[in-house]
Amino acid sequence: MRVFDASQAARDRVLDDVAGRLADLKGVGLIDDADAILSRVEVCDDMAAVIEGAKYVQESVPERVPLKQEVSRQISELLGPETVVGSSTSGIPASAFTEDLQNRDRFLVAHPVNPPYLVPVVEVAPAPWTDPASVETAMTVMRDVGQSPILVRREIEGFILNRLQGVLLREAWALLEEGYASADDIDKTVREGLGLRWSFIGPFETIDLNAPGGVREYAEVLGPLYHSIDASRSDPEPWSEALIAKAEAEMRAKIPAEGLEERRNWRDRRLMALAAHKKSQER
Amino acid sequence: MRVFDASQAARDRVLDDVAGRLADLKGVGLIDDADAILSRVEVCDDMAAVIEGAKYVQESVPERVPLKQEVSRQISELLGPETVVGSSTSGIPASAFTEDLQNRDRFLVAHPVNPPYLVPVVEVAPAPWTDPASVETAMTVMRDVGQSPILVRREIEGFILNRLQGVLLREAWALLEEGYASADDIDKTVREGLGLRWSFIGPFETIDLNAPGGVREYAEVLGPLYHSIDASRSDPEPWSEALIAKAEAEMRAKIPAEGLEERRNWRDRRLMALAAHKKSQER
Structure with missing residues (x-):
């Protein structure tokens, strides 16, 4: 694996960053031989060297359309005839920065979730002109490196993951704004409730297992309740300054700003332990 | 603890059911002395015996308003002066079945999540006439038995948990209906992505840790994207028969109807292992 940064x-x-994370992974038993993995990482001093002969290129520049356009153009000109390029973006569709490229059929979005070495899902989202063979290459590469790719069949704002997160966040913010529950109680409803099943079965399988007759019975019995809930939120408002301030006050009372970095490290340790736990269960 | 069923x-x-589950819990190290716990469970032959002298009563009859009204009336007439009554319901507000009771200030909803001995959250949702002291009793009892109660400050359809589940399901169904992704890929986005963090930090803490400046910076930067996503779903439709059939076909291709019961047992074993994992992390 070759790496380049401007x-x-x-x-x-x-290499130091990678070595540190490999040591953590070894510590929880997720990998055996950190040195062997590290020896496969090569840092390159120019973009041509990193792209030459590659089967797959992951572009991860910041999420600004003009920058994605410029870097994609540079990559395009260096691209061999078989190489596929995936872009790390959580919000910009591939069509926004690949339309004019000569080999645009080999560009797509491959959206990883932070931190990618602990969160397996990758959203593979082709542009209308992406070759299905390029999609297949990206899916295969992602599986081969141990990620869990999903296919976003057509371009859509926010892809799948952030759309699902977005609608849940919207309801969470609305419940906070209207005073039904505190931010921490809403968090607790997820971390001590909904999120447990969702960490190993998704929303469809959750409801499929929650009625004797499976997803059909669940949908028939509970569909009207959920439709009524949905209909009560038919006019979304942007998150207001007052609402953001309310959430911020509660979150900063729990963890002050200067404690956030340590809390992020704790989150990553928990994600790593969870990954090890899931691996032990799936054996 | 005393138990009664009509x-x-x-x-x-x-007692056999409880003994079986205690054995499972002991198997994963979540409890030490199953016999000591079992010896505290007493099955009563009439409702008066189970209620007499109790600090707290959990009513768990099926979710039909007339039945809740009738059983609550029976409980009300047997209730000592200090006893609080919580109702297991995921959808019926306490005001729908307690309005006419003489001691309605001691009735509320306490919504557990199945299976309650593996999913800690309990939604405590008072009616407008519930005494705050009764709410405090219910919260304390739930904490004392190892659950994680949250307070739903005012009555709302679906309380907190099913509202959050409902909006995510709605988006999941819509994405399936419009062909953006398969049900299994939508599930994978959650079980290999979103659901990992949500199993130990909730949605607010997730975004609080996802921007250097915390929840405020996250909301300011990503609020417009999420608002745009929300606005694209402003006219909710009920789940159609064709859509339910589509989901059912995919789910039954993965796990046939006759395999659902075994899959539910697998889910409960996974939930139990996850509970043991979380306990080990929180020490």
Whole structure:
């Protein structure tokens, strides 16, 4: 695996960063031989070297359309005849930055979730002009490196993951705004309730197992309740300044701003332990 | 703890059922002394005996308003002056079946999630006339038995948990209906992505940790994207027969109807292992 970054400082950090994370993964038993993995990572000093002969390129520049356009153009000109390019973006469709490329049939979105080495899902989202063979290559590469790719069959704002997160967040913010529950009680409803099943079966399988007759019976019995809930939120408002301030006050009372970085490290340790737990269950 | 059911057959099963689940819990190290716990469970042959002298009564009859009204009236007439009554319901507000009771200030909803001994959250939702002291009793009892109660401050359809589940399901069904992804890929987006963090931090803490400046920065940067996603779903449709059939076909291709019961047992074993994992992390 070859890595390139336009910043020399970033390039200088890569191997140390990777070595640190490999040590963590080894610590929880998720990998055996950290050195063997590290020896496969090569940092390159220019973009041509990183792309030459590659089967697959993952582009991960910041999420600004003009920048994605410019970097995709540079990659396009260096691209061999078989190479496929996936872009790390949680919100910009591939059609927004690949339309004018000569080999645009080999560009698509491959949206990983942070941190990708602990969260397996990758959303593979082709543009209308992406070759199905390029999609297949991206899906296969992702499976081969141990990720769990899903296929977003047509472009849609927010892809799948952020749409699902977005609608849940919207309801969470609305319940907070209207005073039905505190932010922490809403969080608790998920972390001590809904989120448990969702960490190993998704929303469809959850309801499929929640009625004797499966998803059909569940939908027939509970559909009217859910439709009524949905209909009560038919006029979405943007999150207001007052509402953001309310959430911020509650979150900062729980963890002050200066504690966020340590809490992020704790989250990553928990994600790593959860990954090890899930692996032990799936054996 | 005392238990009563109107059905003799149900009463005859209670101790065996509890013993079986205690054995499972002991198997994964979640409890030490199953016999000591079992010896505290007493099955009563009439409702008066189960209520007499109790600090707290959990009523768990099926979710039909007339039945809840009738059983609540029976409980009300047997209730000592200090006893609080919580009703297991995922959808019926306490005001729908307690309005005419003489001691309605001691009735509320306490909504557990199946299976309650593996999913800690309990939604405590008072009616407008519930005494705050009764709410406090219910919250304390739930904490004392190892559950995680949350307070639903005012009555709302679906309480918190099913509202959050409902909006995510609605988007999942819509994405399936419009062909953006398969049901299994939507499930995978949650079980290999969103659901991992949500199993130990909720939606607010997730976004609070996902921007350097916390929830405020996240909301300011990503609010417009989420509002745009929400606005694209402003006219909810009921789940159609054709859509239910589509989901059912995919789910039954994965697990046939005759395999659902075994899959539910697998889910409960996974939930139990996850509970043991979370306990080990929280030490």
